[in-house]
Amino acid sequence: MAHDSSDPIGHHGNSEMVASATSESRMARYVLIGLALCFVGLFVLMPLAAVFTEAMRNGAGEFLTVLGDPETFAAIRLTLLVAVIAVPLNLVFGVAAAWAIAKFEFKGKAFLTTLIDLPFSVSPVISGLVFILLFGSHSLLGPWLQSHGIQILFAVPGIVLATVFVTFPFVARELIPLMQEQGTSDEEAALSLGASGWQTFWYVTLPNIKWGLLYGVLLCNARAMGEFGAVSVVSGHIRGLTNTMPLQVEILYNEYNFVAAFAVATLLALLALVTLVLKSLLEMKFSEQIAASRRH
Secondary structure (H helix, E strand, O other), X not given: OOOOOOOOOOHHHHHHHHHHHOOOOHHHHHHHHHHHHHHHHHHHHHHHHHHHHHHOOOOHHHHXXXXXXXXXXHHHHHXXXXXXXXXXXXXXXXXXXXXXXXXXXXXXXXXHHHHXXXXXXXXXXXXXXXXXXXXXXXXXXXXXXXXXXOOOOOOHHHHXXXXXXXXXXXXXXXXXXXHHHHOOHHHHHHHHOOOOXXXXXXXXXXXXXXXXHHHHHHHHHXXXXXXXXXXXXXXXXXOOOOOOHHHHHHHHHHOOOHHHXXXXXXXXXXXXXXXXHHHHHHHHHHHHXXXXXXXX
16 A cells, blocks of 8 residues: 655655665764765875885985895886786686686686685785795705706795786686676676687676776786795895896885885876776776666
8 A cells, every 4th residue: 555645754754864874964974974084195195205205315316326226126127027927817817717707617716716715815924835845955946946056945936936926816806706697698798699719708707897907906016016925035135137016125225225215116106096087087987887787
Protein backbone atom coordinates (compact mmCIF):
# COMPACT_ATOMS: atom_id res chain seq x y z
CA MET A 1 0.00 0.00 0.00
CA ALA A 2 1.30 3.45 -0.89
CA HIS A 3 1.92 5.93 1.91
CA ASP A 4 -0.21 9.02 2.08
CA SER A 5 1.60 12.26 1.19
CA SER A 6 0.96 13.47 4.72
CA ASP A 7 2.50 10.37 6.29
CA PRO A 8 5.32 11.58 8.59
CA ILE A 9 7.34 8.44 7.95
CA GLY A 10 6.77 8.33 4.23
CA HIS A 11 9.26 8.81 1.44
CA HIS A 12 9.95 12.42 2.36
CA GLY A 13 10.59 11.47 5.95
CA ASN A 14 12.91 8.65 4.92
CA SER A 15 14.90 11.02 2.73
CA GLU A 16 15.33 13.42 5.62
CA MET A 17 16.45 10.59 7.90
CA VAL A 18 18.99 9.41 5.34
CA ALA A 19 20.25 12.94 4.79
CA SER A 20 20.61 13.55 8.51
CA ALA A 21 22.41 10.23 8.98
CA THR A 22 24.92 10.87 6.22
CA SER A 23 25.68 14.54 6.79
CA GLU A 24 27.44 16.46 9.54
CA SER A 25 26.86 19.86 11.00
CA ARG A 26 28.85 22.80 9.69
CA MET A 27 30.92 22.93 12.87
CA ALA A 28 31.76 19.23 12.64
CA ARG A 29 32.84 19.63 9.01
CA TYR A 30 35.08 22.56 9.89
CA VAL A 31 36.68 20.63 12.74
CA LEU A 32 37.34 17.57 10.56
CA ILE A 33 38.74 19.66 7.72
CA GLY A 34 40.92 21.60 10.16
CA LEU A 35 42.29 18.39 11.71
CA ALA A 36 43.06 16.98 8.27
CA LEU A 37 44.85 20.17 7.18
CA CYS A 38 46.83 20.32 10.43
CA PHE A 39 47.90 16.70 10.01
CA VAL A 40 48.95 17.22 6.39
CA GLY A 41 50.78 20.43 7.24
CA LEU A 42 52.59 18.92 10.21
CA PHE A 43 53.60 15.57 8.76
CA VAL A 44 53.83 16.31 5.01
CA LEU A 45 54.25 19.98 4.12
CA MET A 46 56.60 21.00 6.94
CA PRO A 47 59.08 18.13 6.36
CA LEU A 48 58.93 18.75 2.62
CA ALA A 49 59.63 22.45 3.12
CA ALA A 50 62.50 21.60 5.47
CA VAL A 51 64.11 19.41 2.79
CA PHE A 52 64.09 22.20 0.21
CA THR A 53 65.18 24.82 2.76
CA GLU A 54 68.18 22.80 3.91
CA ALA A 55 69.14 21.96 0.34
CA MET A 56 69.24 25.66 -0.58
CA ARG A 57 70.86 26.81 2.65
CA ASN A 58 74.14 27.73 0.89
CA GLY A 59 72.55 28.93 -2.31
CA ALA A 60 71.76 27.47 -5.72
CA GLY A 61 75.45 27.31 -6.65
CA GLU A 62 76.25 24.90 -3.83
CA PHE A 63 73.15 22.90 -4.69
CA LEU A 64 74.27 22.42 -8.30
CA THR A 65 77.83 21.65 -7.18
CA VAL A 66 76.57 18.86 -4.95
CA LEU A 67 74.52 17.33 -7.75
CA GLY A 68 77.58 17.46 -9.99
CA ASP A 69 79.70 15.49 -7.53
CA PRO A 70 80.92 12.26 -9.22
CA GLU A 71 79.56 9.95 -6.51
CA THR A 72 76.20 11.72 -6.41
CA PHE A 73 75.96 11.73 -10.19
CA ALA A 74 76.78 8.01 -10.22
CA ALA A 75 73.99 7.39 -7.70
CA ILE A 76 71.51 9.31 -9.85
CA ARG A 77 72.62 7.43 -12.96
CA LEU A 78 72.35 4.05 -11.21
CA THR A 79 68.89 4.86 -9.88
CA LEU A 80 67.68 5.73 -13.38
CA LEU A 81 69.32 2.62 -14.83
CA VAL A 82 67.66 0.33 -12.31
CA ALA A 83 64.27 1.95 -12.96
CA VAL A 84 64.71 1.65 -16.73
CA ILE A 85 65.34 -2.09 -16.34
CA ALA A 86 62.92 -2.95 -13.54
CA VAL A 87 59.84 -1.04 -14.70
CA PRO A 88 59.58 -2.61 -18.20
CA LEU A 89 60.10 -6.06 -16.70
CA ASN A 90 57.28 -5.45 -14.24
CA LEU A 91 55.14 -4.02 -17.03
CA VAL A 92 55.46 -7.25 -19.04
CA PHE A 93 54.89 -9.43 -15.98
CA GLY A 94 51.99 -7.33 -14.73
CA VAL A 95 50.13 -7.39 -18.06
CA ALA A 96 50.70 -11.13 -18.50
CA ALA A 97 49.67 -11.98 -14.94
CA ALA A 98 46.61 -9.74 -15.02
CA TRP A 99 45.53 -11.12 -18.39
CA ALA A 100 45.88 -14.70 -17.18
CA ILE A 101 44.03 -14.08 -13.91
CA ALA A 102 41.25 -11.91 -15.31
CA LYS A 103 40.58 -13.64 -18.62
CA PHE A 104 41.18 -17.35 -17.93
CA GLU A 105 40.26 -20.03 -15.41
CA PHE A 106 43.02 -22.44 -14.37
CA LYS A 107 44.27 -24.41 -11.39
CA GLY A 108 46.44 -22.38 -9.03
CA LYS A 109 44.81 -19.06 -9.95
CA ALA A 110 44.22 -18.12 -6.31
CA PHE A 111 47.77 -19.13 -5.43
CA LEU A 112 49.19 -16.94 -8.20
CA THR A 113 47.13 -13.99 -6.94
CA THR A 114 48.51 -14.57 -3.44
CA LEU A 115 52.09 -14.68 -4.74
CA ILE A 116 51.60 -11.34 -6.48
CA ASP A 117 50.74 -9.80 -3.11
CA LEU A 118 53.77 -11.34 -1.38
CA PRO A 119 56.08 -8.27 -1.61
CA PHE A 120 53.40 -6.19 0.11
CA SER A 121 53.50 -8.44 3.18
CA VAL A 122 57.26 -9.10 3.36
CA SER A 123 59.69 -6.52 4.70
CA PRO A 124 62.01 -5.15 1.99
CA VAL A 125 64.97 -6.01 4.21
CA ILE A 126 63.83 -9.63 4.30
CA SER A 127 63.53 -9.53 0.51
CA GLY A 128 67.15 -8.44 0.27
CA LEU A 129 68.25 -11.17 2.66
CA VAL A 130 66.54 -13.75 0.45
CA PHE A 131 68.86 -12.79 -2.41
CA ILE A 132 71.84 -12.98 -0.05
CA LEU A 133 70.82 -16.56 0.76
CA LEU A 134 70.37 -17.37 -2.92
CA PHE A 135 73.48 -15.77 -4.41
CA GLY A 136 75.84 -15.27 -1.46
CA SER A 137 79.28 -16.86 -1.33
CA HIS A 138 78.04 -19.56 1.07
CA SER A 139 74.88 -20.41 -0.84
CA LEU A 140 74.36 -23.23 -3.30
CA LEU A 141 74.54 -20.90 -6.30
CA GLY A 142 77.28 -18.61 -4.98
CA PRO A 143 80.36 -20.80 -5.67
CA TRP A 144 79.12 -21.69 -9.15
CA LEU A 145 78.52 -18.02 -9.99
CA GLN A 146 81.95 -17.04 -8.70
CA SER A 147 83.66 -19.78 -10.69
CA HIS A 148 82.03 -18.46 -13.87
CA GLY A 149 82.80 -14.82 -13.12
CA ILE A 150 79.16 -13.87 -12.59
CA GLN A 151 78.56 -11.31 -9.85
CA ILE A 152 75.00 -10.80 -8.67
CA LEU A 153 75.37 -9.34 -5.20
CA PHE A 154 77.07 -5.99 -4.60
CA ALA A 155 76.57 -5.18 -8.28
CA VAL A 156 73.87 -3.87 -10.59
CA PRO A 157 72.18 -7.27 -11.21
CA GLY A 158 71.50 -7.74 -7.50
CA ILE A 159 70.06 -4.23 -7.18
CA VAL A 160 67.82 -4.83 -10.21
CA LEU A 161 66.60 -8.17 -8.86
CA ALA A 162 65.79 -6.68 -5.45
CA THR A 163 63.98 -3.75 -7.06
CA VAL A 164 61.99 -5.98 -9.40
CA PHE A 165 60.90 -8.13 -6.46
CA VAL A 166 59.58 -5.29 -4.30
CA THR A 167 57.84 -3.54 -7.21
CA PHE A 168 56.32 -6.31 -9.31
CA PRO A 169 52.83 -6.22 -7.69
CA PHE A 170 52.08 -2.62 -8.69
CA VAL A 171 51.22 -3.07 -12.37
CA ALA A 172 49.43 -6.39 -11.91
CA ARG A 173 47.39 -5.16 -8.94
CA GLU A 174 46.13 -2.14 -10.88
CA LEU A 175 45.16 -4.17 -13.94
CA ILE A 176 43.54 -7.25 -12.38
CA PRO A 177 40.36 -5.57 -11.03
CA LEU A 178 40.03 -3.42 -14.15
CA MET A 179 40.26 -6.39 -16.51
CA GLN A 180 37.91 -8.45 -14.35
CA GLU A 181 35.40 -5.59 -14.45
CA GLN A 182 35.61 -5.42 -18.25
CA GLY A 183 35.08 -9.16 -18.72
CA THR A 184 35.91 -11.08 -21.88
CA SER A 185 33.11 -10.04 -24.24
CA ASP A 186 35.26 -7.65 -26.29
CA GLU A 187 38.01 -10.23 -26.78
CA GLU A 188 35.50 -12.93 -27.70
CA ALA A 189 33.92 -10.64 -30.28
CA ALA A 190 37.30 -9.84 -31.82
CA LEU A 191 38.25 -13.52 -32.00
CA SER A 192 34.90 -14.42 -33.56
CA LEU A 193 35.59 -11.85 -36.29
CA GLY A 194 38.86 -13.57 -37.16
CA ALA A 195 41.39 -11.52 -35.18
CA SER A 196 44.49 -13.32 -33.94
CA GLY A 197 45.49 -13.42 -30.30
CA TRP A 198 48.09 -10.70 -30.77
CA GLN A 199 45.68 -8.49 -32.73
CA THR A 200 43.06 -8.95 -30.02
CA PHE A 201 45.51 -7.88 -27.35
CA TRP A 202 46.95 -4.93 -29.28
CA TYR A 203 43.73 -3.46 -30.67
CA VAL A 204 41.16 -4.48 -28.03
CA THR A 205 42.66 -5.34 -24.64
CA LEU A 206 45.46 -2.77 -24.52
CA PRO A 207 43.31 0.29 -25.38
CA ASN A 208 40.83 -0.77 -22.70
CA ILE A 209 43.49 -0.91 -19.98
CA LYS A 210 45.84 1.90 -21.04
CA TRP A 211 45.01 4.30 -18.18
CA GLY A 212 45.22 1.60 -15.54
CA LEU A 213 48.48 0.41 -17.08
CA LEU A 214 49.99 3.91 -16.99
CA TYR A 215 48.84 4.30 -13.39
CA GLY A 216 50.53 1.06 -12.34
CA VAL A 217 53.73 1.94 -14.22
CA LEU A 218 53.82 5.32 -12.50
CA LEU A 219 53.57 3.78 -9.03
CA CYS A 220 56.09 1.10 -9.94
CA ASN A 221 58.60 3.69 -11.15
CA ALA A 222 58.21 5.82 -8.02
CA ARG A 223 58.81 2.83 -5.76
CA ALA A 224 61.75 1.63 -7.87
CA MET A 225 63.55 4.96 -7.56
CA GLY A 226 62.82 5.34 -3.87
CA GLU A 227 63.47 1.78 -2.67
CA PHE A 228 65.89 1.62 0.24
CA GLY A 229 65.59 -1.54 2.36
CA ALA A 230 66.08 -4.33 -0.17
CA VAL A 231 68.64 -2.38 -2.19
CA SER A 232 70.61 -1.53 0.94
CA VAL A 233 71.06 -5.22 1.76
CA VAL A 234 72.28 -6.34 -1.68
CA SER A 235 74.22 -3.25 -2.80
CA GLY A 236 77.28 -3.43 -0.54
CA HIS A 237 77.31 0.41 -0.34
CA ILE A 238 80.21 0.73 -2.77
CA ARG A 239 80.75 4.43 -3.40
CA GLY A 240 80.27 5.47 -6.98
CA LEU A 241 79.25 1.96 -8.03
CA THR A 242 76.31 0.48 -6.11
CA ASN A 243 74.81 3.41 -4.23
CA THR A 244 71.40 4.55 -5.44
CA MET A 245 69.97 7.94 -4.55
CA PRO A 246 68.34 6.84 -1.24
CA LEU A 247 71.60 5.15 -0.17
CA GLN A 248 73.59 8.23 -1.15
CA VAL A 249 71.34 10.39 1.03
CA GLU A 250 72.00 8.10 4.00
CA ILE A 251 75.78 8.17 3.47
CA LEU A 252 75.93 11.97 3.13
CA TYR A 253 73.74 12.47 6.19
CA ASN A 254 75.80 10.09 8.32
CA GLU A 255 78.89 12.09 7.31
CA TYR A 256 77.17 15.27 8.57
CA ASN A 257 77.15 16.66 5.04
CA PHE A 258 73.61 17.87 5.50
CA VAL A 259 73.40 20.26 2.56
CA ALA A 260 74.50 17.56 0.13
CA ALA A 261 72.17 14.99 1.70
CA PHE A 262 69.16 17.28 1.43
CA ALA A 263 70.16 18.31 -2.10
CA VAL A 264 69.90 14.70 -3.24
CA ALA A 265 66.74 14.29 -1.17
CA THR A 266 65.12 17.15 -3.08
CA LEU A 267 65.38 15.11 -6.27
CA LEU A 268 63.46 12.30 -4.62
CA ALA A 269 60.98 14.82 -3.21
CA LEU A 270 60.47 16.34 -6.66
CA LEU A 271 59.93 12.84 -8.03
CA ALA A 272 57.27 12.31 -5.36
CA LEU A 273 55.53 15.58 -6.23
CA VAL A 274 55.54 14.83 -9.95
CA THR A 275 54.26 11.33 -9.19
CA LEU A 276 51.48 12.81 -7.06
CA VAL A 277 50.33 15.15 -9.82
CA LEU A 278 50.43 12.45 -12.49
CA LYS A 279 48.74 10.02 -10.11
CA SER A 280 45.85 12.42 -9.61
CA LEU A 281 45.45 12.92 -13.36
CA LEU A 282 45.59 9.19 -14.07
CA GLU A 283 43.13 8.47 -11.25
CA MET A 284 40.62 10.72 -12.99
CA LYS A 285 41.11 8.89 -16.29
CA PHE A 286 41.11 5.55 -14.48
CA SER A 287 37.80 6.32 -12.76
CA GLU A 288 36.25 7.44 -16.04
CA GLN A 289 37.41 4.23 -17.69
CA ILE A 290 35.89 2.05 -14.94
CA ALA A 291 32.63 4.00 -15.09
CA ALA A 292 32.49 3.59 -18.88
CA SER A 293 33.13 -0.15 -18.63
CA ARG A 294 30.29 -0.50 -16.12
CA ARG A 295 27.89 1.38 -18.40
CA HIS A 296 28.67 -1.01 -21.21
